[in-house]
Amino acid sequence: VGVKRCNDDTMHIFVDGEDMGPAATAVPKNVYAVLDLYGRITAVSIVSSSLMEDSESVKAPSLTSDSCSEGEEDSSPVREAESESCSSVPTIMTFLENHGKNIQLSNQSLTAARVSSYNQGLLVTAQPLARQQLFQFQIDRLNPSWTSSLSLGVIGHSPDRLNFPSTACCLKRSAWLLQRDSVFxxxxxxxxNFGPNLDTCPEGTVLGLLVDTNSCLHLYVNSMDQGVAAQDIPSPCYPFIDLYGQCEQVTIVTSTVAAVGAEGGETRCQADMEKADMVDGIKESVCWTPPPEANPNKTCEYQALCSRFxxxxxxxxxxxxxxxxxxxxxxxxxxxLRGDEAYYKRGExxxxYALPFGWCRFALRIKSHCEVSNAMKKWHIAYHGTSVGALRRTLDHGQLLPGCSSIFSVSPVKAEGPNSYSEPEENSTPGREVPRVRLSPTMRYSGLEIFAPKVQFRDPRSHRCHQAQVGFQVCVRPGSYKxxxxxxxxxxxxDPRFSNTEIEWITKEQGGTLLYGLLIRIE
Structure with missing residues (x-):
């Protein structure tokens, strides 16, 4: 059985080499042959060995190309088979000599730098990207004087005669672009909300692109697959990078990058405890814990700002x-970048409990004795919003103290008004209620301004004014709270995980909480 598109825009069907005549008219140029293995048909084989017309055409049509080829194209799949066989072999990637006017290549076209302004920094690889080949490059230099940063993606046509626009967002023909945390x-x-925000990637970050055998485009960050960004990527396709704004220089990575989870990240700290714990035989969702050298937070601008505060x-x-x-x-x-999930379990x-997204945690020193070690595994995790003025006294005592840790998280004292009288409760101090500390398994509650009041400060580095909130991540003994x-x-x-009827935990016990980390959020 055969199918053919003729010069008169008709589709013909062939049976045993015999033309059955036109089956359809007004068939557009850029089409593919489609087969449906239906019913009794369980297997087919391609037997075409050559194109029946326009054999000089060698480029397979793009599903998303905005322009048509010069000649008529046949739907024979032989070109796709040849393309796949050629593209299955990884090739050494270099940057094309045709690039944006502010780009300067060096290091045998493996390094590209933007030498002036903030745009006109578009560059493309000279070689097409083979299926299942990971193209990677490293961010060498950032200039904080600018805003925004690089973007990257692939184009589905040859870049040899491409008229490079000022920025990648102006590519409007067979182009897939990853910019900030969006895909275009x-x-x-x-x-x-796809992957990490590329504008925040620090120097030394290794970014990569891969098109799998299903024609799906993947983004890699420090050798970690961020998932499918786009589908139906044509073959051949060419990776491109836009050195925009802060990003001034990149280098193609030719050496093999260590696999995720490889040796070298064996040292565990209390941060690792949030990744996977065995609790009563129940294993939590396992997330990748980056090795120290790949941990993005060491140069995160937001973390640096929280650290200065x-x-x-x-x-x-x-x-x-x-x-x-x-x-x-x-x-x-x-x-x-770490692949965190939103919720984890802890305790017996x-x-x-929810991870405190939007906050930065500074680990507190914890005494290494048996009781504390037991608390880290068997106690629950909770959060406590507090005021800046209450931090020092809380840290001095090493736990949340009812009545003195924060005026926003302790129940108010009963007071007698001029025209009121309240009977003292049995076994309690007259006119005074036992102070209680409010906790929550989510900072969406404990981080509300009534619990964690905002304070204004001026960043000593940028001299900009910000608002900050503080709180604690704590271990709380099971049974010590309601x-x-x-x-x-x-x-x-x-919080979508916690009902409003069970989002607040109340504890009255001294010694029932253990400070785990200081939390800071800045707007």
């Missing part, structure tokens, strides 16, 4: 863990 096709946004608090260094690798940033880019019996409803009158759910 022919300058139209097709996906949001922490320095302004003048808290003694002795309260904090000396190992900076145990500090974790939960900004959008960092937690996506296991209880859910689960109850939120007391702020919210009708809408505050």
């Amino acid at each position: 096709h022919n300058s139209l946004k097709i996906c949001e 922490k320095d302004l608090l003048t808290l003694p260094d002795g309260y904090f863990n000396e190992d900076a690798k145990c500090n974790l940033c939960y900004c959008e880019s960092c937690h996506k 019996p296991p209880r859910d 689960v109850g409803p939120q007391t702020l009158g919210h009708s809408e759910p505050l």
Whole structure:
């Protein structure tokens, strides 16, 4: 059986080499042959050995190409087979000599630098990207004087005669672009909140592109697959990079990058405990913990800003863990780079808690004795919003103290008004209620401004004014608290995992909490 598109825009069907005549008219030029193995048909083989016309045409049509080929194209799949066999062999990638006017190539066309302005930095590889070949490059130099940063993607046509626009977002023909945390096709946004924000990738980050055998485009960050960004990528396709804004230089990575989870990240700190714990035989969702050299938070701008605010608090260094690798940033880019999930379990019996997305955690020094070690595994995780003024006294005591840790998280003292009288409760101090500390398994509740009031400060580096909030991540002993409803009158759910009827934990016990980390959020 055969199918053919003729010069008169008709489709003909062939049976045993005999033309059955026109089966359809007005067939467009860029079409593919389609077979459906239906019913009794379970297997077919391609027997075409040559094109029946226009044999000089060698480029397979693109599904998304905006322009048609010069000659008529046959739907014979022989070209696709040849293309796949050629593209299955990985090739050494270099940058094409045809590029944006502000680009300068060096290092045998493996390094590209933008030498002036903030745009006109578009460059494409000279070789097409083979299927299953990972093309990787490293960010060598960033210039913080500019805003935004690089973007990358693939184009589905030869770049030899491409008229390079000022920025990649102006590519409107067979182009797939990854910019910030969005995906664009022919300058139209097709996906949001994909992967980390590329504008926040620090120097030394290795980014990569791969098209799999299903024609799906994958983004890699530090050798970690961020998932499918786009589908139906044509073959051949060419990777491109736009050195825009802050990103001024990149280099193609030719050496093999260490595989995710390889040896070298054996040292565990308390941050690792949030990745996978065995609790009563229940294994939590396992997430990749980046090795120290690949941990993105060491140069995260948001974490650096939170760290400068922490320095302004003048808290003694002795309260904090000396190992900076145990500090974790939960900004959008960092937690996506790590592959964090939103919720985990901890304790005996296991209880859910949410990761504090949007906050930055600075690990506190924890005494290494049996009781604390037991608490880290068997106690639950909760959060406590507090005020800046209450931080030092809380750290001095090493736990949340009812009545003195924060005026926003302790029940108010009963007071007698001029025209009122209340009977004292049995076995209690007259006119005074036992102080209680409010906790929550999510910072979406504990981080509300009534619990964690905002303070304004000026960043000593940028001299810009910001608002900051603080709180604690704590271990809380099971059985020392009561689960109850939120007391702020919210009708809408505050966290999709936790009902408003069980989002607030109340504890009265001293010694029932153990400080785990200082949390900071900055707007």
